[in-house]
Amino acid sequence: MDARAGAELTSDAGPPSTADALLRRECDRVYVADVEWRPGAVRSRRLLPWQFVVEARAYRVSETREEMTTTTIASNNEEQTTVACEKWVLPTRDFEGAWESLEFDDDGVKSRLLAYASTALIFSKSGVRQNVVAWNRVVLLHGPPGTGKTTLCKALAQMLSIKFSDVFDESFLIEVNAHSLFASVYSESPKQVHRVFKQIRELAENGNALVFVLIDEVESVAAARTSAMSANEPSDTIRVVNALLTQIDALKSKPNVIVLTTSNLTQAIDLAFVDRADIKCFIGPPGFNARYNILRSCVQELIDRRLLHGAAPVDLDDCTASNCPTSLALRTAVQATDGFSGRTLRKLPFLTYSSVGSGAQCSVQTFLRALTVQAKSELNDRLQLKRT
CATH class of the missing domain: 3.40.50.300 (P-loop containing nucleotide triphosphate hydrolases)
Structure with missing residues (x-):
């Protein structure tokens, strides 16, 4: 399996080289962009370091x-x-x-x-x-x-x-x-x-x-x-x-x-x-899992930007009543978005945040409850459009 990363990885062992120093100064982010599985490989969610090879690319983005x-x-x-x-x-x-x-x-x-x-x-x-x-x-x-x-x-x-x-x-x-x-x-x-x-x-x-x-x-x-x-x-x-x-x-x-x-x-x-x-x-409309991941990424972005506070929803496979109530609240919101496109889903958090009042930081739980209401409102608006 090859994991393709967006920038070269460096080692903490020993003094940093000139290349290491340049990378630490210039590197904006490191991310895994794609995973390539060998034919017949068992697809596990977690792999040990010796079970994969990292193929890295360093690049500069253009403004042109x-x-x-x-x-x-x-x-x-x-x-x-x-x-x-x-x-x-x-x-x-x-x-x-x-x-x-x-x-x-x-x-x-x-x-x-x-x-x-x-x-x-x-x-x-x-x-x-x-x-x-x-x-x-x-x-x-x-x-x-x-x-x-x-x-x-x-x-x-x-x-x-x-x-x-x-x-x-x-x-x-x-x-x-x-x-x-x-x-x-x-x-x-x-x-x-x-x-x-x-x-x-x-x-x-x-x-x-x-x-x-x-x-x-x-x-x-x-x-x-x-x-x-x-x-x-x-x-x-x-x-x-x-x-x-x-x-x-x-x-x-x-x-x-x-x-x-x-x-x-x-x-x-x-x-x-x-x-x-x-x-x-x-490329069809997103199903439940895809909708969950889309809205989860939106919530995480608002947490990272300090517009929401509280525990972030976890991966769908790890979601249980005991470990993450916010994930269950997100599941409820996702159920109300059946048939929504990815474009519509990514607009919902903005509309939701404006509905709860954008003047102060909001809790994740409050936001997710409002997200469910906003999703139902969006669905109702669509039904009204079809009738007119």
């Missing part, structure tokens, strides 16, 4: 984030500048902590995505012939809104930029604004797709740069052509899909590029695009 623009022809035949993409230099401070914050019922979803993307890069770097072993380096995450698909894509890119920092000199994430690919002038949209992906290919020309391309809500640009034709949609819609598929195929020649996409409406995506995705992963 910029817009990528293109020039299109407007309806008045004048040139206009469009913000087509956002570009982050990875690893970025914007995505710090995102990987650990994601909770899913399937504990292996993050590990599987990390293993898939790692394998795709290893195959590409090793020169495996794609006409013999086929892979496209395209990921499709699908599911209802608010389940963490976009965050997972960004966190995955962040993790891979750190993991492969000894292979690539630099890493970038390009988030394509799907709506910017549609121009106001007829026949201009396919050209816009070409312009955007030309910039991406130019960035990927540097083989020492790892490039991630994120297309959020891909159904808006990769709509099913059969539906468009049957509904007499403008031919530009069909041309955009054709252009997108062509550009994604062109990226196959770039071994340092991974395309990450998300969708809330998979039935609306063109089948040719779906077929190009190596991995199609469903």
Whole structure:
């Protein structure tokens, strides 16, 4: 088993070296980002020091984030500048902590995505012939809104930029604004797709740069052509899909590029695009365990920031009536959040804290009782919306 940590670990034995002193001065945090089990290994919750190997990575976060623009022809035949993409230099401070914050019922979803993307890069770097072993380096995450698909894509890119920092000199994430690919002038949209992906290919020309391309809500640009034709949609819609598929195929020649996409409406995506995705992963609403862990992390954050006082809820497996009443109170609150998305769950603590009065520090028990009330209120508000 390999435990991947976010920074190098140092020893207390002997006088600190220059490297140790630098690390102690510069290191912001040390965390376990992923656990990789060997096939057939017995998965124990606790391991002795000689039963695992630590693979550590030290990295600096970047603050660089910029817009990528293109020039299109407007309806008045004048040139206009469009913000087509956002570009982050990875690893970025914007995505710090995102990987650990994601909770899913399937504990292996993050590990599987990390293993898939790692394998795709290893195959590409090793020169495996794609006409013999086929892979496209395209990921499709699908599911209802608010389940963490976009965050997972960004966190995955962040993790891979750190993991492969000894292979690539630099890493970038390009988030394509799907709506910017549609121009106001007829026949201009396919050209816009070409312009955007030309910039991406130019960035990927540097083989020492790892490039991630994120297309959020891909159904808006990769709509099913059969539906468009049957509904007499403008031919530009069909041309955009054709252009997108062509550009994604062109990226196959770039071994340092991974395309990450998300969708809330998979039935609306063109089948040719779906077929190009190596991995199609469903990200659904969190179940009880995931909801418990999400809210528990929120409570812990408020305790760490001294906004709450009292005992923190413990791990769900360790929760009994005798050892942690706050954990039982949290379980009660979690039961009232059935069907909530991860996005909604992470808003609840803020709304709860504002309802109990944010002027003074609040006890954990009082907060958790209010959290249950707030969850029921949120559910009632949703029912009212459906009736109107």
